[in-house]
Amino acid sequence: MTTVHSSTGAVQRIAVLGAGTMGAPIARNLLRAGYEVRVWNRTLARAQGLAADGAILASAPTAAAAGVDVLITMLADGPAVEQVMTGPDGVLSGLEPGAVWIQMSTVGVDWADRFAKLAAQYDVAYVDAPVSGSSQPAEEGQLLILASGAGAEQSRLEPVFDVLGRQTLWLERVGDGSRLKLALNNWLAVLVEGMAETLTLSSALGLDPRLFVATIAGGPLASPYATNKGNAMIDADFAPGFPLRHAAKDAALATDAAHSHGAELPLTSALLGRWQQAIALGHGGDDVASAITASSATGDEEVYA
Numbered sequence: 001m002t003t004v005h006s007s008t009g010a011v012q013r014i015a016v017l018g019a020g021t022m023g024a025p026i027a028r029n030l031l032r033a034g035y036e037v038r039v040w041n042r043t044l045a046r047a048q049g050l051a052a053d054g055a056i057l058a059s060a061p062t063a064a065a066a067g068v069d070v071l072i073t074m075l076a077d078g079p080a081v082e083q084v085m086t087g088p089d090g091v092l093s094g095l096e097p098g099a100v101w102i103q104m105s106t107v108g109v110d111w112a113d114r115f116a117k118l119a120a121q122y123d124v125a126y127v128d129a130p131v132s133g134s135s136q137p138a139e140e141g142q143l144l145i146l147a148s149g150a151g152a153e154q155s156r157l158e159p160v161f162d163v164l165g166r167q168t169l170w171l172e173r174v175g176d177g178s179r180l181k182l183a184l185n186n187w188l189a190v191l192v193e194g195m196a197e198t199l200t201l202s203s204a205l206g207l208d209p210r211l212f213v214a215t216i217a218g219g220p221l222a223s224p225y226a227t228n229k230g231n232a233m234i235d236a237d238f239a240p241g242f243p244l245r246h247a248a249k250d251a252a253l254a255t256d257a258a259h260s261h262g263a264e265l266p267l268t269s270a271l272l273g274r275w276q277q278a279i280a281l282g283h284g285g286d287d288v289a290s291a292i293t294a295s296s297a298t299g300d301e302e303v304y305a
Contacts, residue, residue, distance in 0.1 A: 009156060010156070010159075011035070011069045011070050011156060011157070011159065011160055012035065012036060012069055013035070013036045013037075013038070013067060013068040013069050013070075014030055014035050014036070014037050014038070014068060014069065014070045014071075014072060014160070015037075015038045015039070015040070015058075015064040015065045015068040015070070015071045015072065016030070016037060016038070016039050016040075016064075016072045016074065017039075017040050017041075017061050017064060017065075017071070017072065017073045017074070017075060017084055017091070018040075018041060018073060018074040018075040018076075018080075018105070019039050019040075019041035019046060019047040019050060020041070020046070020074070020076075021134075021135050021138075021240060021241075021242075021243065022074050022104075022131070022135065022138050023039075023041070023072075023074035023075075024046075024047070024049070024050060025135065025138040025139040026072065026074060026104075026138060026164055027039050027050050027053075027055055028050060028053055028055075028139075029138075029139075029141050029163050029164055030160070030163055030164070031050075031053050031054045031055055032053075032163075033163040035160075035163075036056070037050075037054070037055045037056070038055065038056045038057075038058050038063075038064040038065075038068065039055045039056070039057055039058065039064060040057075040058045040059075040060065040061045040063070040064035040084075044057060044059065060089075061084040061085075061090075061091045062089060062090075062091055062094050065091045065094060065095060065099075066094060066096075067096055068095075068096070068099060069096075069098070069099060069100070070099065070100050070102060070157070070160060071091065071095065071099060071100070071101045071102065072102045072104055073085070073101070073102070073103050073104060073105055074104045074105055075105045076105070076246070076249075077105065077106075077107060077111075077249060078105075078107040078108065078110075078111030078114075078115075080105075081103065081105055081107060081111070081115065082111075082114075082115075082118075085101075085115075085118065086118065092118065092119070092122040092124060093122065095122070095124055097123075098125075099124065099125070100124075100125040100126075100127060100153050100156070100157065101115075101119055101124050101125065101126050101127070102127045102129050102157070102160075103115055103126065103127070103128055103129065103130075104129050104130055104131055104145075105130065106130050106178070106181055106185070106246075106249075106250050106253070107130075107178060107253075108178060108182060108253035108256065108257060109175065109178055109179055109182065109253075109257045109260075110257075110260075111178075112128050112174075112175040112177070112178035112179075113174075113175050115128070116128065116149065116174045116175060125151075125153050126149065126174065127147055127148070127149055127150045127153060127157065127174075128147070128148045128149055128174050128175050128176075128177040128178050129145055129146060129147040129148070129150075129161075129177050130146050130177050130178055130181040131143040131144060131145050131146065131164075131165065131181075132144040132146065132181065132184050133165075134241035134242040135240070135241045135242070136241060137166075138164075141163060141164055141165065141166070142165065142166040143164055143165040143166065144165060144166065144167050144168075144169070145161050145164060145165040145167070145168040145169070146169050146171065146176075146177035146178075146180050146181055147161065147168050147169065147170055147171065147177055148170075148171035148172070148173060148174050148175060148176040148177035148178075149171075149172075149173065149174025149175065149176075149177075150170060154170060179257075181250075182250070182253055182254045182257055183254075185247070185250040185251065185253075185254060186250075186251065186254040186265065186268055188225070188247070188288075189247060189250070189251045189254070189268055189271060190267050190268065190271070191223065191225065191226045191229070192226075192229055192247070192288050192289070192291055193267070193271040193274070193275075193291060194226075195226050195229055195230045195233065196233060196291050196292040196294070196295055197295065198212060199212065199213075199230060199233055199234065199292065199295075200292070200295040209230075209233075209234050210231075210234055212230075213227055213230040213231060213234070229288070229289045232287065232289040233289045233292040237287075237289070238283065238286035238287045238289055238290040239286075239287060240285060240286055240287045241287050241288075242287060242288045243284065243285050243286065243287065243288070244275060244278060244279060244283050244284055244285075244286055244287065244288050244290050244291060245279055245284035245285065247275070247288040247291075248272060248275045248276065248279060251268050251271065251272055251275070252272060254268055255268050255269050255272070271291075274291065274294040274295075275291050275294065277294040278290055278291050278292075278293045278294040281293055281294075
């Protein structure tokens with residue numbers, strides 16, 4: 001990981017708004033790298049662990065953002081980001097000249113474009129930089145960062161992104177990070193649902209579902225992500241890496257974006273109904289692998305017991 005060295009214009013103070021599944025490990029890695037990190041979370045008690053790591057906890061978003069060089073938003077959705085950034089008490093009105101807003105939440109195309117225009121109104125540098133990866137890559141500093149619109153800020157932000165990710169894709173047009181993130185998460189959704197349905201088919205045919213996973217593992221029909229989720233489905237191991245409710249939100253963003261551009265996503269549209277069934281069964285906070293429960297008549301977590 002990168003360590004901060006003081007120099008003119010170097011990033012030293014960073015605010016992280018949102019200390020959930022992704023925001024907390026992002027803040028922790030920045031602390032380990034030597035940055036001064038201020039953290040705000042809607043439920044402040046959930047961020048207490050970061051205080052023990054050296055973070056400064058703030059009671060309000062504006063307090064977290066005061067005097068920082070970089071502001072990172074990692075919140076649930078577009079409306080949540082808009083709420084903390086705008087209005088008389090919004091963060092944008094109080095950012096110091098030269099501060100950069102890095103928007104890392106998955107918000108979809110319309111919100112990403114809206115935030116770029118909003119930042120321009122306040123003369124704030126804005127970088128659309130959603131990430132690909134769940135909680136474990138976030139903890140390990142191995143995220144894939146899809147940074148778009150950085151322009152002249154790229155060299156200044158590279159050390160920050162090097163702390164958080166294994167790779168940063170620098171995209172010229174602002175908002176293309178969010179566009180690529182939708183494409184990636186649509187692919188993820190189709191993989192997960194395909195695995196869930198194929199395990200269900202294997203079981204219905206009287207096969208041990210593990211046989212299917214073992215057969216494709218390491219071959220051209222498999223990806224490590226798909227086989228990992230398959231094993232999690234079989235073991236009913238739904239410890240959240242990427243919560244199902246967030247995956248469903250992202251899949252809905254993909255179908256909405258496609259529709260607004262004259263395209264349709266029949267597979268994604270179909271799986272959304274099934275994922276809402278699993279969420280209704282109480283799996284919204286569980287890992288996306290819990291989508292398998294929609295294939296169980298009872299919703300019982302011991303799907304293959």
